[in-house]
Amino acid sequence: MKRKTVAMRWFYYLFGMLVLALGLILNIEAGLGSSAIMSVAYTVSLVSSLNLGDMTFIVYCLFLAAQMIINGKNRSWLDLLQLPLSLVFTRFMNLFKAMIPYESGFLPTDLLMLAGGILLTGIGAAMTVNMQLIPNPGDGIVNSIARRCGRELGFCKNCFDLGCVALSCLIGLFYGNPLLGIGLGTVLSMIGVGRVIAVFNHFCKDSLVHSAGLDS
Template sequence: MNKDMIKRMIIYIAGILILALGLVLNAKTGLGVSPILSVSFVLSKIVPLTFGTCTAIIYCILVLIQILLYRKVSLAIILQLPLSYLFGILIDFYNMLIPINNPAFPYAIIMLLVAIVFTAIGAFLMVSVQLIVNPGDGYVNAFATVLNKPFGKVKFVLDLTLVCLSTIISFVVLKRLVGIGLGTIVAAFMTGPVIHALDRHFGINIANIVIASKTKG
């Protein structure tokens, strides 16, 4: 394994850790969770399973959706299953580690902004090194590929769909709105632009590492 491949793996692991932290911080603001975790958050309030376990289950379903859309099973998709399990563990770990819950509104806003930055950094690092795709991005890319539509537009529609589904489940089962709020909306609109800014400033650096790892490999 060459030095650049090791760099890719370190960046990827850092991305996973930072992304999970950002998503948990988003949930702990009390202002609403990130769209991709909205369904798993609501389910964790209904069934006797942790937030992380519900997230892992939803992610596995997203992997299944990719298989159905592509109509084939590939190693790149299958490897998302253990990643889903690991991500669920990280969600529960951070959820237990961070004692903050529903802070006062001014602090919640600050916490939300920090969460969005962490989420964007984590997603950017994971995608940029081109290793195992996060199921949350993988299923969006599958829809975009099959429908021949831009990734950004498809992601917005799918995020909105998840939020609507979470809202319906909340009102039908819990008789109240759970996990959806200002934080959900802000995260949906701000995370993408932050990722774009990171890519504009640092994308070429990581791209060079990826190219070098493939060339020397």
């Protein structure tokens, strides 16, 4: 039974990771700006020779370093496993980006693509964090902040996204366009992803955790 429980946790975790990677790419492919948490990597990738996956990996390394500092004495060196995970995760992002032949420019379908991206990003983030294995660094740092502050995960996600957007605007301003990687999709995802996490956890977390054997 224990072996089956571990297998289920990894199944939900890996599935959530793929859903998250796809959701982040759909946000970008909508052509309305990147998702909030991706905005820094996306903005820098637009003005540098680094592709989105490579830049995301660099940002995730910085997130992990910040996470270790926030956790303080409660840090676990097992968190360093986020590094190889991030490398694999960002390769899947590049793969999904190459596989989706979407041409943005028609607002109704762009908004539909964006809505799908927001939904998948929130669900994927919630699933990976709830399995209590190795979080994506972008979600791991939010989870660390939520535990440290004693606040709800979705709320902290919104606050963290706001900080990412502000930094992206500063980077864009340095290159002459503060909205370089920011758009309507960024604003909507900044609001929507945190709410999707909260709604998903409200309706699905208990059954998901029970199915994975985490409540036993």
